Amino acid sequence: MSAAPSTIIEPFAIAHATLVTGDAESTTLDDMTVIIGANGRIEQVSPSLSTPIPSDYHMLDATGKTVMPGLINAHAHLFSGGKPINPKLATPTGQRRVAAFAHSPLGRPYIAAKARSSVMAQLCSGVTTLRTLGDVGYEAVALRDRIDAGELVGPRLLASGPLLAIPEGHGAPLIALVCPDEDAARANTLENISHGANAIKIAATGGVTDAQELGEAGSPQMTVEQMRAICDAAHESGVIVAAHAQSTEGVRRALLAGVDTIEHGAVLNDDLIELFLNNPNALRGWSALIPTLSAALPLLDVDQSVSGITDIQLENSRIVVAGMLEGARQAREAGLRVGVGTDAAMTFVTQYGTWRELDLLVKRGGFTAAEALHAATAVNAEILGVEDVTGSISTGRAADLLVVNGNPLEDLRVLEHPNLVVAAGHPIWRPDAKIKRIADLDEILDQTYAS
Ligand SMILES: [Zn+2]
Structure with a gap:
């Protein structure tokens, strides 16, 4: 298939912008110009005064705007837009029905379309690199391949395929391959990698969404040996492994496994x-923490009559949310890599709300705005192993940029309405207008986290 015209890059320059570098020290440079080449990379970033723009390059005047690294x-996950999940579907029978539909001839195209619209919403909201961690099948892998082939403009994707869980464990049956023992764990890892997955996800413990009993959310599910088999198989291919872990013991086991x-x-x-x-067992000799406050906090902070979550989900949330928040604070203070x-796709987590996670890290996690931006750019790039490609605005890196009105270091909310998104040199014009927002959900979150 030949490349669609939309994927040809015309070189351009963003001139007279305030540049927020995304470091943890709030470094801000005034009146800067970023030059983007036809190869989609940053050719130059320097003060506008000393940066002549080649005559065959388009020039965008970004006076009064901020340019920063793409998020x-x-x-x-890509299978839903973030509306509260119907409690009936949280039962084992409900989950089996959803899974049966998703994997049926009717369901597969639906899931593929949903994945595509989710990825585009992420892109238009400023996300230029996205890791999926638990897909229905290989719909995210297929999207990544189309983006990499130049058939589609999208974010850089690290795609996991289905996650790996024990039989009837977290994520099964909708988004998991089940692993009864070590051999199955290894085989399923290799299965995902042979389908092109460049991320691997384990359900190390139970989760809030699908737990049927009190205490199940964080209780260890997969053994260290099973997880070690997964890590060894993934690491042999240079693929990093993520583990859903919602208890201290679950975290310990997952770290020991690598x-x-x-x-x-x-x-x-x-x-x-x-x-x-x-x-010693991690691919690069260290591990990182990715708290997901956006998914956890609203389950407690939004009234149950509005969120519609079940009593069991609410009680399990009470157990895991406080721990997650404390863990994030401890990790920040100890200088761990926190992404x-x-x-x-979880209840209350939209495909366009990454800025809300930064906002919550500041309001509830003790982060400064600069630290949150740093975590979402350079730190995340290092954690995902793409730091040579993206995560900062420097010569030779991919032109993954976010242009916003105003300064996010002063108000993270300016990230909500991007002025321009650039993904590997591809400009996404009027991105804000392309996002289909869920107004009532945004209103609930705005009210809940007004301060
Ligand atoms: Zn998840």
């Missing part, structure tokens, strides 16, 4: 902090 969302990113997290202790910093992921 990286390290944890998303998991590279702990998703959600729990209260940490000194041994665990040391294991994050020096993890940004939203868990998009």
